[in-house]
Amino acid sequence: MPKSTLPPNLIIKLGRWGWEQVWHVMMSQMAPRGKDGAYIRPESAFRDSVSADSEAKYPAAAGRxxxxxxxxxxxxxxxxxxxxxxxxxxxxxxxxxxxxxxxxxxxxxxxxxxxxxxxxxxxxxxxxxxxxxxxxxxxxxxxxxxxxxxxxxxxxxxxxxxxxxxxxxxxxxxAAHPELDLYPEALRAEIEQWNAKIYPAINNGVYRCGFAQTQAAYDAVIEELFGALDAIDGVLAQRRYLCGGQLTLADVRLFTTLVRFDVAYHGIFRCDRRRIADYPNLSGYLRDIYQLPGIAATCDIPAVKRDYYGNLFPLNPGGLIPAGPDIERLLMQPSDRQPL
Ligand SMILES: N[C@@H](CCC(=O)N[C@@H](CS)C(=O)NCC(=O)O)C(=O)O
CATH class of the missing domain: 3.40.30.10 (Glutaredoxin)
Structure with a gap:
């Protein structure tokens, strides 16, 4: 007489249901979500400032x-x-x-x-x-x-x-370069306009794609993300940087997301409608900033790959790290942006 066991399809159903529940719990611990399954980034708690004024609560000083x-x-x-x-x-x-x-x-x-x-x-x-x-x-x-x-x-x-x-x-x-002002008074309004577009759609947009827990939440963000990248690629056809000829904090904020895009977000966060390498102007812009003095040394591409693929367990439980792309070599190609 064969032993009576649960039918295999029921075991699979139960396993799937159990894994899905655990997945949602682990995802929500890593990335808080709203009712609709969309990622909600918590506010940062410490918001004080350092000032050049020696009487301030936190006066600027070297080594402090x-x-x-x-x-x-x-x-x-x-x-x-x-x-x-x-x-x-x-x-x-x-x-x-x-x-x-x-x-x-x-x-x-x-x-x-x-x-x-x-x-x-x-x-x-x-x-x-x-x-x-x-x-x-x-x-x-x-x-x-x-x-x-x-x-x-x-x-x-x-x-x-x-x-x-x-x-x-x-x-x-x-500072060795006190003359460099990345947030000049005259450009502040324009910089803030860029920030207001780029933060939700791109900087946080890649996370909203990757941490979405429902298809609808993901579908909505992917549109927003690539809509914003398409628009910026158009603007960068005419301008070297977001606000014209001068690098600003808006560029710094865009750069640190772009440099991780093809190597991490495209894969693990499913931001895969296009790569930055597919955008003629955004990819030149990325190379241009990467090649500014001192910038490449701040970029640790192997750490990016290792940490996104190796440490976001619910998104990649096996922890396997993909081989490509060879982004550091691509980033050193000529940018051809200087004439702008
Ligand atoms: N709004 C913050 C976000 C910082 C943030 O989310 N950092 C991540 C690393 S990319 C982190 O430390 N996460 C740890 C955690 O959330 O437990 C900022 O811009 O400084």
Missing amino acids: YRLFVGMSCPWAHRALVVRSLKGLESAIPITVVSPSPEAGGWIFDEPFADFKGPAAGTTCLSLAQFYRQAHPGYGGRNTVPVLWDGEGNGIVNNESSEIIVILNEAFNEF
């Missing part, structure tokens, strides 16, 4: 502040680009963190023990411990970038769009 960054993160990369363009390497040191699947977040490459005052002697292995140490009771996400005040042992700001404004204007006394 530190940036915490992850090399794969496009938001942290914004801060690294501005730090490099302004020549702030010696005034603002960095601490690099790496993602750890076991810890479920960023961990320090070297245990962090650089606290002063009452916290002196404390050692942190993870960025989560660091946030808690710096701000007991903090219950938000433990994100990079972080601009940290080593004197007061507090987080000044953890919102990249604000950190880059601070780096552009507060530290000129200590």
Whole structure:
């Protein structure tokens, strides 16, 4: 007599149902979602500023502040680009963190023990411990970038769009290139117009594609993302940078998403209607910025591949990392943008 077992199709149905439930739970933990399955990015909690004014709560100084960054993160990369363009390497040191699947977040490459005052002697292995140490009771996400005040042992700001404004204007006394203004008064309105388009549709748009939990949520964003890329490709036929001949913070913010696009977002986030390489003007623009002095050194393409494919478990449970494309070679091809 054959043993009575569940029919195979029922087992498959149950397995699928179970895996889907687990998938939604894991996705929502990685990326909070709304009722419609769309990704909702939490607000950054620390929004203070550093000022050139010596009487300010956080006065600019060399060596007092530190940036915490992850090399794969496009938001942290914004801060690294501005730090490099302004020549702030010696005034603002960095601490690099790496993602750890076991810890479920960023961990320090070297245990962090650089606290002063009452916290002196404390050692942190993870960025989560660091946030808690710096701000007991903090219950938000433990994100990079972080601009940290080593004197007061507090987080000044953890919102990249604000950190880059601070780096552009507060530290000129200590910058190798104080004359470089990436957020000039005369262009601010135009820069903000670009930001208002590029942030939702492109910077956050790629995440909204990748973290969507329903087909409808994904379908809506993919339209918005490629609509925005198509439009910008058109504008860049006539202009070297978004606001004309001068590189601004709007370009920095677009650049750090574009440089990750073909190598990560196109695959793992399913942003695959076109590649940046397929856009004549956007691809030249990307190469042009990549080849500016100091910029390539801020780009860690192997880390981008490793972290997106290797650490976003619900999107790639096997953790396999694809071989292509050979983006670093492509990025060094001539950009032919200078005549613009
Ligand atoms: N709005 C923030 C977003 C920063 C952010 O989401 N960083 C990601 C890395 S790309 C992170 O650290 N995520 C960890 C987490 O959410 O737990 C900013 O622009 O600074």
